[in-house]
Amino acid sequence: MTVSNDQLSAYLDGELPPEEMKSVAAAIAADDDLRARVEALAASDLLLKRAYSAIDDSPMPDAVTALLKAPAGKVVPLRRPQAAPRWAMPLAASVALGAGLALGLFLNDPVRMAPSGGGVLAGAISPADPLYAALDKTPSGDRVAIAGAREVSLVLSFETADGRYCREFTLEDASRAARAIACRENGLWSLKIAAADEKSGGGYATAASGVSAAFDAGARALGADQPLDRAREDALLKAGWSGGGD
């Protein structure tokens, strides 16, 4: 299949029709050059996002806040409650380049790892990525080792209000761990939210409790507080998660 530049780019944004998303994903999985190209496109997005999100950390200019001061007697909300924390960014238009690199990206401190074969793009995880198989086949509560001394632990499965199946999991290497949720979209697993924690000693650092709180809130919003029971999950593992959002 020949994939045009427009298609690749729209794939990255999740803006192709479902059938085309699938065929482009398959083409990418089958073609190393194409994958390298998508990764290069995706990497520049990541650079932009990182470079220009830096301004979020500096205080609003007084001149602007003064403009928006309510006349006396009125109350204005002071600030947006944690609009888009960088460490829990929705990955819909964002990007991760293979599970190994994805972990690095979650951590906002990309580590140098070889792409794992396959890759996670525009949220959609390539079926060639070992993470994809782990999401497909592994019951909650189990862990599987994947390439690069990394480990995926499946935490739970749930269904969103609009009927998509999702799985919460962790992805970790020796020093770091990311929590993430992937949902079925257009017949593929797609990353929805992710948050990173440094591990300290054997466990997770608690310093990042704000990170955890934000992740938990995002997870709750998706519906993760109502996990599917074992029987239902078993049935979905057998059926290949078809149905929800497919």
Place this chain on the structure above:
Amino acid sequence: MRKSESALRDELTLALPDIRRFAYALTGARADADDLLQATVERILEKGAPADADMRKWSYRVAKNIWIDEIRSRRVRTRAVSEGKVEINDRLDGERVVLGAISLAEVNRAMERLPDDQRAALSLVAVEGLSYADAAQALDVPIGTVMSRIARARAALADLFAAPKTPLAEGAAE
């Protein structure tokens, strides 16, 4: 129907961080971004907005127009003297991309080379996370135009940030 004065203020206050980030992606400099942010807020407070307008998207549109009409033309004049050509040595390698070592200046240099329309479209989608439909609305162009602008902008940036194969292809750094 127009938004009330207090609704304008409330909704602008909520949208402020997003407008500012977009302004930064358009201008590439904090001072210019804050100038553009201020001009955008002033313009909206002065002219108002339709009652049913999504303030974030409305503000992107206003900011982009101000940038194209005023700030950008002013800056291009002042910058024409100082701006040098991008040399081959400025090309960025994949390892530095992965390590996050590419500086804002380098990102800006690449963004400066994009046509304004492409830069605005890419900023809305890649930085602000808008759908093509929303970006098309904010930019007042068809969705297909957004798609092709973004594809062209991404391809141009990816070439500028071109990654030699070696750094990534070497095994995992464990």
